[in-house]
Amino acid sequence: MHSPPHFIVCTGGTKGDLYPFLRLACGLAAKGLRVTVLAPEVHGEQVRAAGLAYEPNLSEARYHEVLDNPLLFDPHQGLKALFSGTDQELLDARAQLLRVAAGQPAVLLCHPFYLFAGGLAKAAQSSLRVVGAYLAPSNLRTLHDLHYLGPMPIADWLPLAARRLLWQQADARYVDPVTLPGLNRVRAQLGLPAVEHGFLLHMQAQADLSVALFPSWFGPTQADWPQPMLEGGFMLHDGEAHQALPPEVEAFLLAGAPPLVMTLGTGHKHAAAVYHAGVSVAQRTQRRLICLTAFRQQLPDDLPPGVLWAGYAPLNLLLRRCAALLHHGGIGTVAEGLRAAVPQLVLPFAWDQFDNAFRVQALGVGLSLPAKKANATRLSRELLRLMQDAERITQCHRVAALLAHDPDADTLVDRLLHWSITP
Known part of the structure; x- marks a missing residue:
């Protein structure tokens, strides 16, 4: 057994993305572990109020710039809205992780969209281990428990071969063209080989461990999900004891x-x-x-x-x-x-x-x-x-x-x- 590492808890997004990670960060800190939370600047006050060490990973201005784009909420254009022009942000996220980890044993517990930065940081610091925490079942790619592909319903009777083809078409049309060019520009700067196809599968592969932050009765673990996988539940964060309604x-x-x-x-x-x-x-x-x-x-x-x-x-x-x-x-x-x-x-x-x-x-x-x-x-x-x-x-x-x-x-x-x- 090794000594406990430094836990770096990293997320982006809105309150729904923050709360599960904040709940886990509080739980880790309650065990006496060293914990640092990286989250958007708009959440900083709430993270500090929980008594946790905190660094912003996204400015308030950039946060609102992303939310101001109506395409973020378009079922076909959301990834493009989120990932366009983010090369420097990915490099900055990698640099922040390496600085916070400081060459010491560390575990990055992160939102799936930070797995790319985690993988790039791990390539430079072998003592960093990466845990991908998935908030909802459809965050994990599968051929089996597949009910919707974006906004498109998938019939239960559809054969696996047809489902595989649908995923390939989605990758080729909606996912890879708007995500891989930027990722590969960054990888080239760092002397790493390009990812030819399969942005989502590459994302999942960056984790040394995956965690389902939803219960198995809501989304059962699938045979084609990454392994090892921990089954969890909804990480509901109730806030401070004196919290009240307005x-x-x-x-x-x-x-x-x-x-x-x-x-x-x-x-x-x-x-x-x-x-x-x-x-x-x-x-x-x-x-x-x-x-x-x-x-x-x-x-x-x-x-x-x-x-x-x-x-x-x-x-x-x-x-x-x-x-x-x-x-x-x-x-x-x-x-x-x-x-x-x-x-x-x-x-x-x-x-x-x-x-x-x-x-x-x-x-x-x-x-x-x-x-x-x-x-x-x-x-x-x-x-x-x-x-x-x-x-x-x-x-x-x-x-x-x-x-x-x-x-x-x-x-x-x-x-x-x-x-x-x-x-």
């Missing part, structure tokens, strides 16, 4: 019947049409509604009675007091909805959201309607279906009970620690 939200909850909650992602600046449809649905169905978005301009200037806007509210405190959750299908929001045993109407835009929506519906706890089809009429119809099914509430509670049996953060931290000190 006063205006608390007052609204006390003033009437349990409301609907609509949230389309803490970083989504381009969802005005769906928010407007949600407000119309609240009026049509005479239901109260809380709209959560940091970007007030996405809502009508004058909200009708019974509709409240809030920039943010902790879902772990809010959802258990609500009638239903309408959301984009981000995995963190899905998990909070499952924990709260609240019916979900999932309105996927891009990324893993279509697959997450499928799994919510398959569990019997919600319905799905693509965001591009979510006008007031369709939304009203699906909401009515969601709320009229009395058995759905019972099923929500059955599924919520499963979470108590999943590996918690302490269990996963113990497994990571054991792996890290085993030769």
Whole structure:
């Protein structure tokens, strides 16, 4: 057995990307381990409030520049929006990892999109080991438990050969052309060979260990996932002990019947049409509604009675007091909805959201309607279906009970620690 290494916990993205890694970082630190968190500058205050060593890996200006691009939420253009012109950022991320690791034994526990920087850093420092932590099942490429390829549904009866061909076409058309040129320019600068094809498979191959940050009943481990693989659960971060709902939200909850909650992602600046449809649905169905978005301009200037806007509210405190959750299908929001045993109407835009929506519906706890089809009429119809099914509430509670049996953060931290000190 070796001495415990320095754990470098690295993520990007919005709050949904931050919280699972913050939960694990806190768990590692509670064991007395040295932990440094690398995350976007906008999350720095929250990381420091948790008592963790912190360095920014993305400026606030660059964070908002990425979110300002509407193509980020396009199911076919998201990767291009995220990876265009990021050569220097990849080099900077590699340099930061090497500086923080400082030539000493270290474990990088990271979001999948930081596996590339991790692999490049590991090539320069052999005492750095890399752990890829996957937030949702569709973050991992598979031929087997494949329900959606981006926004395209995949029939259960489709043969493996056909699924393999679909993946090859997706790689050739949507993935490799917008990701590999930049990666290979960086690799060339560092004297490393080019990756000819298979950006996603190359990404997964950078990890010495992979971790599923979702339960097996939500996404079972597949035979073609990278190995070794640790099975985990949803890493739900509850924040500080004194955390409370904003006063205006608390007052609204006390003033009437349990409301609907609509949230389309803490970083989504381009969802005005769906928010407007949600407000119309609240009026049509005479239901109260809380709209959560940091970007007030996405809502009508004058909200009708019974509709409240809030920039943010902790879902772990809010959802258990609500009638239903309408959301984009981000995995963190899905998990909070499952924990709260609240019916979900999932309105996927891009990324893993279509697959997450499928799994919510398959569990019997919600319905799905693509965001591009979510006008007031369709939304009203699906909401009515969601709320009229009395058995759905019972099923929500059955599924919520499963979470108590999943590996918690302490269990996963113990497994990571054991792996890290085993030769």
